Amino acid sequence: MTDFSRLQTALHDNLQGRATNIRVRRSNELHFQIMRGDAQRLAELLRADFGAELILMVANDRRVDKGVLEVHYLFGNDRENWFAHATKDLPPDDRAIDSLATFYYPASRFEREIKDLFGIEATGHPDRRPLVCHAFWPEDYYPLLKDAVPPAIFEDDGTSFPFKPVSGEGVYEIPVGPVHAGIIEPGHFRFSVVGETVIDLKIRLYFTHKGTEKLFEGRAPADGVELAERISGDTTIGHSLAYCQALESLAGCAVPVRAQYLRVILLEMERLYNHIADFGMLCNDTGYAVAHSHCFRIRERLLRLNKRLTGNRLMHGGIVLGGVGHDLPADLDLSGELDAIIADFNEIVDISLGNTTLMDRLESAGRLTTRIAMDLGVLGYVARASNIDVDARRDHPFAAYPALKFAVPVYTSGDVRARTMARVEEARISVQIIKQALNDMPAGSIVVPVGTLPAWEPAFGLVEGWRGTIIHWVMADESGRLYRVKVRDPSFMNWPALSFAILKNIVPDFPLCNKSFNQTYSGNDL
Amino acid sequence: MIVTGYVLEIAQVALALLLAPGLAGFVRWLKARFQNRRGAPPWQPYFELRKLFGKEVVMSNNASWLFRVAPYIIFASTVTVTLLVPMIVAPLALDGMGDLLMVVYLLLLGTFFLALAGLDPGTAFGGMGASREMTVAAIAEPTIALAIFSLALSAGSTNLGRIVTQELANPAVTVSPGHLLALAALFIVTLAETGRLPVDNPATHLELTMIHEAMILEYSGRYLALIEWASWLKLTIFFTLLANLFVPWGIATTFDPAALTLAVLALIVKLAVLGGIVAVVETRVAKLRLFRVPELLGASFVLALLAVTSSFLLK
Numbered sequence: 111m112t113d114f115s116r117l118q119t120a121l122h123d124n125l126q127g128r129a130t131n132i133r134v135r136r137s138n139e140l141h142f143q144i145m146r147g148d149a150q151r152l153a154e155l156l157r158a159d160f161g162a163e164l165i166l167m168v169a170n171d172r173r174v175d176k177g178v179l180e181v182h183y184l185f186g187n188d189r190e191n192w193f194a195h196a197t198k199d200l201p202p203d204d205r206a207i208d209s210l211a212t213f214y215y216p217a218s219r220f221e222r223e224i225k226d227l228f229g230i231e232a233t234g235h236p237d238r239r240p241l242v243c244h245a246f247w248p249e250d251y252y253p254l255l256k257d258a259v260p261p262a263i264f265e266d267d268g269t270s271f272p273f274k275p276v277s278g279e280g281v282y283e284i285p286v287g288p289v290h291a292g293i294i295e296p297g298h299f300r301f302s303v304v305g306e307t308v309i310d311l312k313i314r315l316y317f318t319h320k321g322t323e324k325l326f327e328g329r330a331p332a333d334g335v336e337l338a339e340r341i342s343g344d345t346t347i348g349h350s351l352a353y354c355q356a357l358e359s360l361a362g363c364a365v366p367v368r369a370q371y372l373r374v375i376l377l378e379m380e381r382l383y384n385h386i387a388d389f390g391m392l393c394n395d396t397g398y399a400v401a402h403s404h405c406f407r408i409r410e411r412l413l414r415l416n417k418r419l420t421g422n423r424l425m426h427g428g429i430v431l432g433g434v435g436h437d438l439p440a441d442l443d444l445s446g447e448l449d450a451i452i453a454d455f456n457e458i459v460d461i462s463l464g465n466t467t468l469m470d471r472l473e474s475a476g477r478l479t480t481r482i483a484m485d486l487g488v489l490g491y492v493a494r495a496s497n498i499d500v501d502a503r504r505d506h507p508f509a510a511y512p513a514l515k516f517a518v519p520v521y522t523s524g525d526v527r528a529r530t531m532a533r534v535e536e537a538r539i540s541v542q543i544i545k546q547a548l549n550d551m552p553a554g555s556i557v558v559p560v561g562t563l564p565a566w567e568p569a570f571g572l573v574e575g576w577r578g579t580i581i582h583w584v585m586a587d588e589s590g591r592l593y594r595v596k597v598r599d600p601s602f603m604n605w606p607a608l609s610f611a612i613l614k615n616i617v618p619d620f621p622l623c624n625k626s627f628n629q630t631y632s633g634n635d636l
Numbered sequence: 637m638i639v640t641g642y643v644l645e646i647a648q649v650a651l652a653l654l655l656a657p658g659l660a661g662f663v664r665w666l667k668a669r670f671q672n673r674r675g676a677p678p679w680q681p682y683f684e685l686r687k688l689f690g691k692e693v694v695m696s697n698n699a700s701w702l703f704r705v706a707p708y709i710i711f712a713s714t715v716t717v718t719l720l721v722p723m724i725v726a727p728l729a730l731d732g733m734g735d736l737l738m739v740v741y742l743l744l745l746g747t748f749f750l751a752l753a754g755l756d757p758g759t760a761f762g763g764m765g766a767s768r769e770m771t772v773a774a775i776a777e778p779t780i781a782l783a784i785f786s787l788a789l790s791a792g793s794t795n796l797g798r799i800v801t802q803e804l805a806n807p808a809v810t811v812s813p814g815h816l817l818a819l820a821a822l823f824i825v826t827l828a829e830t831g832r833l834p835v836d837n838p839a840t841h842l843e844l845t846m847i848h849e850a851m852i853l854e855y856s857g858r859y860l861a862l863i864e865w866a867s868w869l870k871l872t873i874f875f876t877l878l879a880n881l882f883v884p885w886g887i888a889t890t891f892d893p894a895a896l897t898l899a900v901l902a903l904i905v906k907l908a909v910l911g912g913i914v915a916v917v918e919t920r921v922a923k924l925r926l927f928r929v930p931e932l933l934g935a936s937f938v939l940a941l942l943a944v945t946s947s948f949l950l951k
Contacts, residue, residue: 284760292841397837397923403671468922618926621842
């Protein structure tokens, strides 16, 4: 139970009693209402005196029951593992919030997202360009409002995005994408270069915006799992676990201990196959194809293990509400298999990292400084390669992680090599975690009923997926169905960092640098 | 006799055109094997040619006449080079028509038009590829000339056919320092000029890293087929230069059918061995950072310069 008395006093003193309805939920969450104009003071207070930073902003259309639109601010403290959840009500005829954009960069992106999807204006926001919606989206169509009606005609009229022009002697532009030569997701990258040196990179995403959050609405909680699994194809467990944890937290459901351990195993299996495959892909982007084909061979082996564990190569159906879908097969020697796999991988890593031409490409390429990484609030291995020690498995422990011992590797150089090494090391640690979990796992049931969901209560779940911290925020209505689900993939925080990492690098090093970030488009665009 | 000589010239061109796709396919197949993959069969490039010749040409609205004629110029200049390089017989009937300078400049002509064609449609990638290709070519072409010059110095002629016959008459010269240095220089340049690792990655899908592929991104159909065929032919020419200028044995010096058959077999074996060496190199190294490429080519230029100096001094 976190002691919130100091924070409560500070809230009272700093906001002159305008923080109301203060209540503690689930032992480490402090929920309260704030008034218009208080967001920045609250954010400053939480950062300066309490070490908590904004991690999520959610808008919610509550006109049907409450007659207002809500904006929620979620702040997290990584060292003491507590959260502050502030809610601001907006009257339907005056949809504006005071902007935090100049205070904290991620807030500026959350606010642009909210503007596009809810029509809630952020007063004083320096960047009024759309984020989610491309220019041809009709004015006054805000898809996440409950009464939004999609326009009959919906096609790209060719309006271009107002990129800030870059000019000067010898500066020219290289537009790349959204259609690429390889089989990857769509994104538009606009390089301004002098010779081969990149002086500016703009990234335009949201070509795969599918209305994922809208698709959750009205679903029965159990039906949301399959949707969460498909938010990003390579993060099945990460997203479905965050979703289930949010709902279990809402319902106050205690997941059986055996299921907690099995969840750890599945999440680490996902980390393992992605890290190993991506190591090969990184090498392939330098032309070192040997490592790629061998890593893909190992990935295939892992996917077959996944299939034995969950019945699906990408582990669909692995996580269910209240537990896991499948118990460990009795005839599977997972520990032995993983020992062989990691030995195999280590050999490939040794050969690859011993290759000087390869290492020359990785070293000092795409450097992301700690300062910029902090300012942008980056997460996952991108942060840990830039000397930021964050990992939700340790900072906000979930599933069986509190009972497990594991290291969090942190690197200081922030270059492609550091991000590569972070992932290699994490893959090795994943195997140790899985073996520990297999060893410590008690017998027992693997799933419990979740029970009914309280209406109009916010709850959230945090999971350290292989890319970084995933957050799902949920609210149910009176019928127990999903009223609003907000998804934040770590890529949402990490994408802007790529534009900084590539500066002063040369154009042909971009694919390698991009691969070392390897952010999801689908999970970002939603 | 003279007629036979010209017939042989034509036969040599036909042989080169026929072998080129197979050689490229063989290197690809071997690389796949080294990478633990099954890979496409070595004869895959023949199917690719048939496919491309059967496809319609899609062209950018911004493309000019240059874009249309460039593939023919590139193909024709490369085919002309095969007339001057001793592949199965030396000396050649057309030896008098051009020497190594002619070979170098014909190759450069193809590169030049390829770069122009890359620039022509006005796309970002074409321009990028063209500028990179010119950077590479500016250092690589003089290296080829210098490397072969060092051979010419010991042979007393810039004529490729004559260099080969001189070497056959005096085999000791092939292991002279000048020859060995020139071999090293020419091997590095071969990798650069034919778009191989560590300079360029022929297998990449990453537009931003491409050199050769970036220039031909806009091409399709028969134009692409001609350019691809020309680039495979270029690979064959460079391998033949490496093989026959440094290890000339097996090449026919008479028009005796038995000797000619042996020469063809010897050529195929030599090309296969070189293909194997290139496949090993490409498997072992990663692509160099673009700005390191001039360093590598600079080194090969120095090797070529040393080759000329040593050939001159030891003459």
